[in-house]
Amino acid sequence: MESALLELRQLRHFLIVTESGALSKASSIIGVAQPALSRQIRQLEEELGVQLLYRHGRGVRATEEGAQFYAAIVPVLRELDQVKSDLVAAAKVPAGDIVFGMPPSMSAAIGAEIVSDFFVHYPQIKLHLVDGLSGFINEWLASGRVDMAIINNARKAPYMRMDPLLEVDLLLFGRRRDIDAIAPDTETFPTPALVGLPLLLVGRNHGLRRELDGAMQRLGLELDIKAEVDALAPLKKLVRDGHGLTVLPHGVINFEASNPEFSFRKLVEPNLTQRFMLAFSLQRPTTLAMRELARRVRVELRKAVEDGRMMGRLSKASIPYDGCGDL
Template structure:
């Protein structure tokens, strides 16, 4: 078994077609088929189930797919890390955020990073916080933003920001400067994500600390749909202000503060034992600079350590121009 065999097998298994994989890899289909057969004979198990319309991985094939992804990623990372010291940052880096930060952070970060590290290929991912945590822990992500919890495991983390959740309603429901006690919020028709979504757990904890119950009229895990339902007047919700800042400023939603405040803390996380590369270090600087530049607009509280890092990083001038 060699790296080329693993890579070719992964292409076939993911595309579920020998012919499509052969076209992508630019190899003859019979040669690719022989490679897969040789791999199956070497391992002593069937890796692919053949069908008239293509192939699907067997249980053993799915196990090999996961290992192949990790092995090939590490090989690529080793190559990129060594070559990167001979030139400006290059290679590929992957970055993930929870869904509640995706639309707020990923476009602006990508634009900034393309200017500061044009030779690095950036792969952006958003998902449920539990999935992002799993992917960075397994090394599928080089860097990620995660909720700060007591179960960070062996991840290397840096405090990144704190923000408050606000009560959101349709346009005109709340006035600028309005505040509602949590007991008042409990009496509203609430639309919230279902457990174990991290935002829902934060809301549940806040209600429990006040001996209040929280029974939403709707549970919606798709953030765009949840926000649209609130805009339509179907209920209210509790979300970090950064998720909806543009909609509030445009008057499409209204927001009120909640007392006592519901706070979430976010960290920047890296896989355990992963040696930083010039590309991943450049991405980390870009993330910190973006957070600092957008802090005032999105009502983020940034730790002093992040501010000091930004002030001494090569991206400082870029951060200032973005904030302006």
Template sequence: MDFKRLGYFITISEHGSLSRAAEHLHIAQPSLSRQMRLLEEELGVVLFTRGRRGMQLTEAGETLRARITGPLRQVGHALNEVRALPSEPGGTVVFGMPPTTVYVLAGPLARRVASFAPNISLQIVDGSSGPLLDGLQRGKLDAAILYGPPTPVGVNAAKLLEDELMLVGPPDSPLRPDQPVDFARLAELPLVLPSHPHGLRMALDAAATKARCKLNVKIQADSSQLMKELVESGLGYTALPVSSFNREAVSGRLTWAPIVNPKVTRQLFLAMQSSAESPRAVLQVEEFVRQEVAALAADGRWPVARLFDIGDS
């Protein structure tokens, strides 16, 4: 089996067009079309339906893509490891983050990688913990930050930090950072929260059970950016870590106050695949994540309740 041909197959499936895939791969379109015909003949199945809308995967094509995406990434990492020895680690690292983490970490991490590991190409994918975990298990992601505690098969997860959720309100609300609000007060406010099973919602529901009250959820929105926009427009209140709304708070677009009795915290985990030894480039990015999180926490850009060392359980 020609691994390069399989790589061409993945690229076409991602672009949905033979011409766009050929342009991306810098090869002639007829040559790429021939490679796909050879692959289909070798497998004895049709992988694509070809029409005006481009190249659409058949059921056989979908199955092949699901089965080979992870292994092909592992092969690519192995080849990059061999080429890089004994030089600096290199290759593409696909790293997943929740949107609230992307907001504060993505830019600084990308700059750190570019400055100190220029041979590494960093691809950042944002999404909720469920899709990110699925991406890890399927081999589409090399590593990810997940809200936890995650205990899935095939993934190693180490504690990264614990952050605290704050009550966030519109610009004309009376919320103040130096005036904590009892959790029970949330039952009296119209709330804008994610739907189940979003990790933030689960943390708040658990706290509501502990406080023996029921949350007054008026609007459900799974996007943290949308939640902030709805709150800013005066449609309710929400709960988020300071790191995810600090810019809006500084500019006066949102107000906030700490939540107490009980405080609501979430743990973030740094997760990687456990099925194989992690490539040096992935381990380097993991170290950069820990360094950048520590720097952001130290200068106040990411207020955290606790930072965990690598050895903490």
């Protein structure tokens, strides 16, 4: 690499020496001492096996071979300069393809807003949004299927880095008559009292389930899990049909929460939460487009919390998480 860089400098310096007609003048223009500049020209002549410059009392001029070489490298160097200018300009404009994974609670709250925002403001970015439970998204990050993702209660992994986004409360959710029967006239429900309830939960590889299982283990309790369902639509249908209760964050049940047939209670004593992280795959470099997407995610999340689409506490963007601790 050093040799290639030296050769490029030699070409540029030869160009300036030829155009200026004097080593002393070229030395002043380039900012290189005249002896060093002379050595570069001699090295170039030795590599090419021809004399490029004729030295005379008033300076230098190109030999026939030197003039031919000069004519050949001028368009090459101009093309290189144009490529450099194009790359610098491109680096200032977000562009490219991004595959972005989001859990259902996030895609329901801010997915459409992010995509429509990119349509308007970032036409050079092709954004592909994929929706899935956090356990699946983690697998997609590991395989390189997604470039960025929002995941929850994630563990450290060598294939991604993470920044904190949002912490949300977990809720006991079900039909209103079922919820009111076990927790009348209250907005909360004690976590230990989940024992004995017919629960329909996501599988053990998902962040929400790990949080719930960990809390039960610390309490020395065991849940009565009626079924594990790793798809939200059938999970909520089973709840609607009265087959049991479930534990979910507010963003997932935002639509049902406004339906009088359903109700929810915040889990307390201890409080159960989900910590959402913005994850970047380490299988590709973080581009300007990806950094802009990260910024827009934070903007839209703040709006969603402020207008009630999500219930949670925003993390400070200035506190990065690099995967060095276990969440």
